[in-house]
Amino acid sequence: MYEKRRLNDFPFFETVQEILSHYSCPSTCPAICCKIADINLDENDMQILRQASKYKADKIKSCNEYGELHYKMYPPCPFLEFDKCSVYEWRPTMCRMFPFNICNMPDALLLFPCDMGVSIFEDYVEYSENILKQPVPAKTIDAFEQSHCSFDIKLNKGLPIPMLIIKIDELISLKNI
Ligand code: SF4
Numbered sequence: 001m002y003e004k005r006r007l008n009d010f011p012f013f014e015t016v017q018e019i020l021s022h023y024s025c026p027s028t029c030p031a032i033c034c035k036i037a038d039i040n041l042d043e044n045d046m047q048i049l050r051q052a053s054k055y056k057a058d059k060i061k062s063c064n065e066y067g068e069l070h071y072k073m074y075p076p077c078p079f080l081e082f083d084k085c086s087v088y089e090w091r092p093t094m095c096r097m098f099p100f101n102i103c104n105m106p107d108a109l110l111l112f113p114c115d116m117g118v119s120i121f122e123d124y125v126e127y128s129e130n131i132l133k134q135p136v137p138a139k140t141i142d143a144f145e146q147s148h149c150s151f152d153i154k155l156n157k158g159l160p161i162p163m164l165i166i167k168i169d170e171l172i173s174l175k176n177i
């Protein structure tokens with residue numbers, strides 16, 4: 001999916017941007033997403049990154065993991081400097097979606113259980129219960145809370161961090177928060 005069209009061509013990209021406009025990352029977060037996420041880039045992302053730092057951009061490996069040529073950056077991101085993005089204005093499309101991430105399900109995104117992800121999730125739970133009158137299932141809330149609670153331990157041990165799967169049509173209600 002990602003490699004056939006640009007990620008920001010998808011309607012969910014705009015929706016995610018709208019949601020994120022209401023949140024900001026806490027200054028205490030040491031850019032964890034940039035230290036653990038694989039970043040897929042397309043040629044447009046690469047062209048933009050080359051304007052910021054040709055030297056580093058030229059070192060990014062191309063790959064055809066999904067059958068078409070694109071690029072991938074492995075964590076920790078080479079553009080991370082002192083826990084800050086050194087190419088923030090030029091950062092790739094996927095980075096503009098943190099703490100949301102694409103997944104291999106075409107109708108869903110992942111939500112990362114970091115501090116900002118928790119803020120978004122808490123608002124979502126409240127909105128679903130009070131406005132939509134469709135409470136989020138308790139097991140989903142428990143799973144996300146557990147994932148957040150074990151976040152630091154798993155991070156330090158290099159273990160996979162479970163993320164919440166959010167159906168893309170549920171993003172619309174998140175947008176209304
Ligand atoms: S998206 Fe989450 S992990 Fe990334 S900088 Fe923001 S709070 Fe930290």
Ligand code: SF4
Nearest residue numbers: 034077079080085095
């Ligand atoms: S380009 Fe910037 S925002 Fe994206 S992963 Fe690297 S440091 Fe983080």
